[in-house]
Amino acid sequence: MKKLFITFFIGCTILVTALLLISASPFSFKPNESECSIVNTAIKGGERIVYKAYYNWKFVWIPAGEAEFNIKENKETFEITVVGKTYKAYDSFFRVRDYFHSEIDKKTMYPRHFVRIVEEGNYRKFDSIVFNQDQKYAVSFNGKSRETAINKTIPFDKCSHDLLSVLYFLRNTNIKKHKVGDRIPTQILFDETKYPISVKYDKKIDNFKIKELGTYDVIRVIPDLVAGNVFKEGNLMHIYVSNDENKLPLLIESPLSVGSAKAVLKSYSGLRYELIQK
Numbered sequence: 001m002k003k004l005f006i007t008f009f010i011g012c013t014i015l016v017t018a019l020l021l022i023s024a025s026p027f028s029f030k031p032n033e034s035e036c037s038i039v040n041t042a043i044k045g046g047e048r049i050v051y052k053a054y055y056n057w058k059f060v061w062i063p064a065g066e067a068e069f070n071i072k073e074n075k076e077t078f079e080i081t082v083v084g085k086t087y088k089a090y091d092s093f094f095r096v097r098d099y100f101h102s103e104i105d106k107k108t109m110y111p112r113h114f115v116r117i118v119e120e121g122n123y124r125k126f127d128s129i130v131f132n133q134d135q136k137y138a139v140s141f142n143g144k145s146r147e148t149a150i151n152k153t154i155p156f157d158k159c160s161h162d163l164l165s166v167l168y169f170l171r172n173t174n175i176k177k178h179k180v181g182d183r184i185p186t187q188i189l190f191d192e193t194k195y196p197i198s199v200k201y202d203k204k205i206d207n208f209k210i211k212e213l214g215t216y217d218v219i220r221v222i223p224d225l226v227a228g229n230v231f232k233e234g235n236l237m238h239i240y241v242s243n244d245e246n247k248l249p250l251l252i253e254s255p256l257s258v259g260s261a262k263a264v265l266k267s268y269s270g271l272r273y274e275l276i277q278k
Contacts, residue, residue, distance in 0.1 A: 036108070036110070036133075037107065037108035037109065038109045038169055039109075039172065040078075040106065040172055041245060042168070042171040042245060042246060042247055042272060043078070043168060043272055044073060044270070045072055045073025045078070046073070046270035047269075047270040047271055048068070048069070048269050049069045049267070050066055050067070050265075050266045050267045050268070051066060051069075051252075051264065051265055051266060052065075052066050053065045053066065053261065054261065054263070054264070055261050056260045056261065056262070064086060064087065064090060065085055065086040065087055065090070066085065066266065067083065067084040067085075067098075067263070068082065068083050069081075069082050070082075076106055077103050078104045079101065079102070079103050079104075080100075080102045080104060080164045080165070081099075081100070082099070082100040082101075082164060083097075084098040085097050085098070094121050095120075096119065096120050097119040098116075098117070098118050098119065099115070099116070099117040099118075100117075100164055102114045102165050104164075104168065108133070109165065109168060109169055110131070110133050110161065110169075111161060111165040112131055112133075113128075113130050114162035114163070114164065114165070115129075116163065124144045125143075126142070126144065126145050127141070127142050127149075127191065128140070128141040128142075128149065131160065133160070136155060136156055136157065137153055137154060137156065138153070138154045138160065139151065140152045140153075140154055140189075140192050142191065154192055156194050157187065157194075160187055160188065160189045161186060161187065162189060163188060163190060166186060166188050166197070169186060170184065170186070171241075171248070173247070175219060178201050179201070180202065181200070181201065182200070182201045183198045183200050184198070184201065185197070185198050197223065198223070199223045200221060200223070201219065201221055202219075202221055203219075203220050204217070204219055204220075204243060205217070205218050205219075205220060208240060210240070210250055210251050210265075211264075212264065213250065213251075213264060215277060215278040216242055216250060217243040217278065218241060218250060219247075220238055220239070220241075221239050221241060222236055222238060222239070237252065237253070237254040238251075238252070238253045238254070239252050240252075242275060244273060244276060245273045246271050246272060246275060248265070248275060249265070250265045251263070251264055251265070
């Protein structure tokens, strides 16, 4: 059972950040120059969103934890902070306390600095990345803890996101320029490796009902997944995004190598636009 929860929190709590596990493979990727900045039309300071994560085992949905996203707006940057954790009832069994922080340049919506501190059972991870987007490199401090992290300089193409900034980049994508079936590419830097990622614009769905949340017009997108310990070959993750200017993920569903997982929007405040329920 412990292994199931480990699988779950790799595939769902971090899944709520939406993009830890949607990279294809670490091969070279050359984005278009026009993709090296994007105008922010979707978010503002003060946004707070909370997702509730569930694991499905033998047809029973188990509420296991939550992830909270907060945005602070400064003169030149947005600071995105995410905390993912198990409920206290599960802490004695498998305790999760994951922390993510990204400082994003408001002019380009690309990151300046990223920090990830992971506590999952006995597993520990510290990852800090300072981005120099103009000079096309990043300085990474990566290890089990801040004290043992090793310094490494990583060159990259101009367009490189971290695990959080890529989510807000995609929320600012002008979906009107795309048609069903299009793939939206970008790139992230994760654990000292560059990953190209691709998200497929699958279809629009009107009056889509989400249990305990309501009914909304949504866009369904399907990210690429990595087959391995968490996902099987051919697995498809479905992300349902509000079909409005917020482009807010409302529901994330995914099969895992064992069972399945979903993350559902639990609460929100401070959105830039009204989230309209049907």
